[in-house]
Amino acid sequence: MAFVDKFPNExxxxxxxxxxxxxxxxxxxxxxxxxxxYRTGYFRDALPIDASQYYTxxxxxGVLLALVFTTFLICGFFVWAVTRSLDRQLxxxxxxxxGFLSMLVGTVLAALTILxxxxxxxxxxxxxxxxxxxxxxxxxxxxxxxAALLIVGSWIVGAEYFLTYREWRADNPDERIxxxxxxxxxxxIMWYLSSLGVAVExxxxxxxxxxxxxxxxxxxxxxxxxxxxxHPVVYFWLLPAYLAWYTILPxxxxxxxxxxxxxxxxxxLFVLLSTPVGFHHQYTDPxxxxxxxxxxxxxxxxxxxxxxxxxxxxxxxLEHGARQRGAKGYFGWLRALPWGQPAFSAMALAGxxxxxxxxxxxxxxxxxxxxxxxxxxxxxxxxxxTVGTAFALTMMGVSYWLVxxxxxxxxxxxxxxxxxxxxxxxxxxxxxxxxxxxxLAGLPRRTAKPLFRGEGAAPFDPVVGSIAEMQLxxxxxxxxxxxxxxxxxxxxxxxxxxxxxxxxxxxxxTIPSPLSGPADSPRILDNLKVWAGIAVVxxxxxxxxxxxxxxxxxxxxxxxxLLAPLLGL
Amino acid sequence: xTDTDETPDGDDVTRRWLIRALVALGLGIPVAIEGAxxxxxxxxxxxxxxxxxxxxxxxxxxxxxxxxxxxDLLPTTDRAETLAEATVYARDDGWRFDLTVDVENRGDRPYxxxxxxxxxxxxxxxxxxxxxxxxxAGESVSLSASYDLPDGETPSTMSVxxxxxxxxxxxxxxxxxxxxxxxxVRG
Numbered sequence: 001m002a003f004v005d006k007f008p009n010e011x012x013x014x015x016x017x018x019x020x021x022x023x024x025x026x027x028x029x030x031x032x033x034x035x036x037x038y039r040t041g042y043f044r045d046a047l048p049i050d051a052s053q054y055y056t057x058x059x060x061x062g063v064l065l066a067l068v069f070t071t072f073l074i075c076g077f078f079v080w081a082v083t084r085s086l087d088r089q090l091x092x093x094x095x096x097x098x099g100f101l102s103m104l105v106g107t108v109l110a111a112l113t114i115l116x117x118x119x120x121x122x123x124x125x126x127x128x129x130x131x132x133x134x135x136x137x138x139x140x141x142x143x144x145x146x147a148a149l150l151i152v153g154s155w156i157v158g159a160e161y162f163l164t165y166r167e168w169r170a171d172n173p174d175e176r177i178x179x180x181x182x183x184x185x186x187x188x189i190m191w192y193l194s195s196l197g198v199a200v201e202x203x204x205x206x207x208x209x210x211x212x213x214x215x216x217x218x219x220x221x222x223x224x225x226x227x228x229x230x231h232p233v234v235y236f237w238l239l240p241a242y243l244a245w246y247t248i249l250p251x252x253x254x255x256x257x258x259x260x261x262x263x264x265x266x267x268x269l270f271v272l273l274s275t276p277v278g279f280h281h282q283y284t285d286p287x288x289x290x291x292x293x294x295x296x297x298x299x300x301x302x303x304x305x306x307x308x309x310x311x312x313x314x315x316x317x318l319e320h321g322a323r324q325r326g327a328k329g330y331f332g333w334l335r336a337l338p339w340g341q342p343a344f345s346a347m348a349l350a351g352x353x354x355x356x357x358x359x360x361x362x363x364x365x366x367x368x369x370x371x372x373x374x375x376x377x378x379x380x381x382x383x384x385x386t387v388g389t390a391f392a393l394t395m396m397g398v399s400y401w402l403v404x405x406x407x408x409x410x411x412x413x414x415x416x417x418x419x420x421x422x423x424x425x426x427x428x429x430x431x432x433x434x435x436x437x438x439x440l441a442g443l444p445r446r447t448a449k450p451l452f453r454g455e456g457a458a459p460f461d462p463v464v465g466s467i468a469e470m471q472l473x474x475x476x477x478x479x480x481x482x483x484x485x486x487x488x489x490x491x492x493x494x495x496x497x498x499x500x501x502x503x504x505x506x507x508x509x510t511i512p513s514p515l516s517g518p519a520d521s522p523r524i525l526d527n528l529k530v531w532a533g534i535a536v537v538x539x540x541x542x543x544x545x546x547x548x549x550x551x552x553x554x555x556x557x558x559x560x561x562l563l564a565p566l567l568g569l
Numbered sequence: 570x571t572d573t574d575e576t577p578d579g580d581d582v583t584r585r586w587l588i589r590a591l592v593a594l595g596l597g598i599p600v601a602i603e604g605a606x607x608x609x610x611x612x613x614x615x616x617x618x619x620x621x622x623x624x625x626x627x628x629x630x631x632x633x634x635x636x637x638x639x640x641d642l643l644p645t646t647d648r649a650e651t652l653a654e655a656t657v658y659a660r661d662d663g664w665r666f667d668l669t670v671d672v673e674n675r676g677d678r679p680y681x682x683x684x685x686x687x688x689x690x691x692x693x694x695x696x697x698x699x700x701x702x703x704x705x706a707g708e709s710v711s712l713s714a715s716y717d718l719p720d721g722e723t724p725s726t727m728s729v730x731x732x733x734x735x736x737x738x739x740x741x742x743x744x745x746x747x748x749x750x751x752x753x754v755r756g
Binding site for chain 1: 588598599613
């Protein structure tokens with residue numbers, strides 16, 4: 001029985017989440033193409049924007065993809081994961097729908113303010129504040145209200161996962177938490193802890209500031225609160241991809257997950273270490289003691305461990321699957337994997353590309369070598385490999401597999417789907433490779449015309465290749481990515497609009513039991529309260545004193561002292 | 570159990586070759602790109618920057634020095650023509666370049682400073698300018714000029730002429746295309 005037949009209400013909720021996410025993906029992806037062409041100067045005059053509107057496009061691209069597309073896909077995917085693994089309906093459908101509606105309203109509000117940058121007649125003011133929003137850039141209050149509603153909506157949907165788990169636990173007091181639900185709950189514990197920072201930033205500072213209720217905010221404090229959230233949000237994106245790689249990918253390969261306990265350990269490590277690392281985005285910020293930046297750096301390097309464990313476990317699982325299909329030889333088993341299946345190839349390729357993103361992330365994490373690439377185009381080169389491929393391409397693979405199960409419709413345009421992940425990877429390699437090299441040469445990020453000064457490429461110092469060749473590669477790679485995106489949307493649209501009930505689905509939601517099951521691991525792993533408590537302690541160690549010193553210095557006016565607002569200073 | 574796609578036998582060979590081609594290109598192209606980059610990096614490390622560094626240096630030494638706020642527009646004259654302010658204002662009704670030059674006629678003959686055409690980074694020429702008029706010896710004035718720039722563009726150069734009266738009753742012209750550095754843009 002397909003998921004849509006067994007859990008029709010949950011399937012509808014997942015469809016709505018995915019549908020909104022896909023719309024955000026389409027618009028955000030189009031913006032990405034415009035950006036790539038404008039910035040590199042190819043067909044710049046033909047594009048319907050000018051240099052100042054580039055930053056509107058940039059904000060739209062970042063917000064719609066890194067915040068909206070991700071959050072909707074994750075929440076929808078997790079509804080499926082919890083329902084399937086607990087084998088029961090959500091405890092309170094209405095709670096989940098309220099959360100979805102909050103996210104949707106917030107998205108519309110924020111999107112309107114961003115689009116106002118193109119057309120001032122659109123209601124509310126503009127919001128050219130990029131997707132890492134903090135002072136001194138100020139948006140219309142509706143942008144911040146929208147962002148808050150998006151975050152709070154995800155909290156509400158997340159609460160439903162815990163409420164459903166609580167009901168299951170009451171019926172199953174001694175059982176180990178099913179792996180997918182364990183992963184969902186761990187992800188959301190991390191999400192609740194980490195999104196507190198941006199919630200405080202928006203509610204206590206940015207909204208009052210944008211409404212004129214307070215005349216200024218402390219840029220260092222608001223940046224710190226944002227980056228408190230801004231690093232763990234990447235794990236909010238990554239852990240759902242890990243859930244897919246750990247639980248779905250082995251099955252697609254014809255095998256089983258190598259080790260359930262290792263997967264649980266990985267997610268526990270992310271609960272502990274995701275949040276107390278945000279200062280590695282603020283290495284060049286004054287006002288934060290070097291010692292605390294060092295703590296953030298060591299925590300960040302420790303975060304390599306769960307990703308390396310994942311690489312081992314997932315590859316071992318794939319090898320098991322390949323050998324189940326009769327593969328032989330040290331490397332010959334790679335050829336036996338189902339590369340023609342788009343769900344498999346998308347996820348496997350996403351994992352391979354993520355390894356490259358992880359290596360460039362190590363450069364970002366090192367306090368001294370970070371200075372070489374800070375604020376250069378290296379940084380977007382890195383995160384297009386991680387969120388742009390590890391998350392986005394994985395979710396495309398998940399969609400190829402899951403959308404038939406939540407709609408009851410066969411996947412359409414299968415040849416396009418089979419080709420699409422490879423087009424994505426080629427495009428991403430071209431673009432990201434050039435971005436990394438450009439960053440080493442000093443090309444800035446977040447700049448409409450990096451070569452605008454009439455000196456051309458002279459101020460830059462490329463190590464490998466020329467600036468002109470890098471610009472061409474970025475334009476070409478960005479165009480290929482857009483083509484791959486269009487291919488994905490054609491498949492999804494065709495599938496969504498096709499007739500349901502035509503023949504039996506060629507996919508099913510059966511997930512085989514792992515080779516090493518949960519019984520092989522200590523029960524303490526399932527005690528999420530312990531891990532949440534330790535995570536809070538680690539956050540207090542990493543952030544307690546620095547935040548206290550910023551607040552004591554003056555919440556709104558640095559140097560004015562803690563009581564300045566009360567004294568009218 | 571895997572999810573399998575059911576295709577008629579006759580298409581199996583074609584599909585198998587398509588998949589082989591996809592994997593070969595989809596993995597081969599990225600490996601080739603990254604491999605070439607790695608080779609380039611190692612070569613650069615082993616054998617140095619070579620041509621790239623020389624080209625950058627020669628381009629830099631050949632270009633006109635940049636004039637920033639506080640610098641003299643015509644350093645070869647014995648008058649002071651100090652760039653006091655230079656800002657681009659980006660407004661909804663258009664971008665505007667405003668500048669102020671403090672001119673002091675330290676010579677013993679009348680002098681005039683003329684600000685002329687501005688050329689933007691993208692090569693657009695913006696006509697306009699201002700003139701101090703004839704300044705007597707010892708006289709000082711602050712000369713302001715404003716240029717309406719195309720949206721999104723910033724000034725690259727401006728033609729400047731110093732006109733000095735000479736003994737014979739004629740005039741001596743000192744011309745220069747002043748090259749601006751990074752002019753701040755304000756909203």
